[in-house]
Amino acid sequence: MVTQAVANIKDKIIAILSTVTDPEIPVLSVMDLGVIRDVQVGINNDAVSIHITITPTYTGCPALDVMKMSIRMALLQEGYNNIVLTETLSPAWTTDWISEAGKEKLKAYxxxxxxxxxxxxxxxxxxxxxxxxxxxxxxxxxxxxxxxxxxxxxxxxxxxxxxxxxxxxxxx
Ligand SMILES: [Zn+2]
Incomplete structure (x- = not known):
């Protein structure tokens, strides 16, 4: 039961993240960009906690803070308020992580x-x-x-x- 609930919430979180766009390239979502490394969902009694691991496109990219803020806002709007965002620099993000759909969107843009x-x-x-x-x-x-x-x-x-x-x- 709990496993199913966790999987459902994780799907929802990923759907929400697919609407959060890169501040520099508004046609790409953070999912397209491939910066979301991991999404963990915890359920304790009825309290849902979310832990997202993000890898910046490059160290010191000013877009990262905006991106993190946008992720928080989007999740808050859907009622998720227990959010932890962690950055990881390793392995380093490369442009290979941009999804095929993302590459098409970049070109169209x-x-x-x-x-x-x-x-x-x-x-x-x-x-x-x-x-x-x-x-x-x-x-x-x-x-x-x-x-x-x-x-x-x-x-x-x-x-x-x-x-x-x-x-x-x-x-x-
Ligand atoms: Zn040309």
Whole structure:
């Protein structure tokens, strides 16, 4: 009985977390972003406690505090007030943790999703730059303009074909 109740509450919590978005990239939920490492639900008599473990996208990312606040607010709104949020830095978050759905959403939003390394044509003798795909016209004919885009988590690129500048979510 208790196990079932815990599983039901955990499903609800995950559904709520799927509505909490990243303050920097409002189209991605914290679930899409892959920063939620663990959700533990405890039931003691009728009191429900929730323990969420979160890994920041990078150390010192100012978005983390906003994200934690949003998670608390969303859970409070649904009546969960006994919430513990713990951060863990290990293993470190990587862009690989962004869900497939999340990568599609990033692209639709005009941010190049972290790309699949195999797409890069690398002559062995050269240390080739990453091939970054333009989210507007899908061209790989792009160049890095600045290591820092609109936020420190992103780099600024420009497409040589459609000339549109865009943010690229940096691999860590
Ligand atoms: Zn383009």
């Amino acid at each position: 005009g941010i190049a999703p972290p790309n699949i390394k195999q797409l890069v044509c690398t002559p062995d003798a050269f240390q080739a730059e990453e091939a970054v795909q333009c989210p507007h016209c899908n061209s790989y004919h792009t160049r890095l303009i600045s290591q820092f885009g609109s936020t420190a988590c992103k780099a600024l690129y420009q497409c040589e074909d459609c000339k549109e500048p865009f943010d690229y979510f940096k691999c860590h």
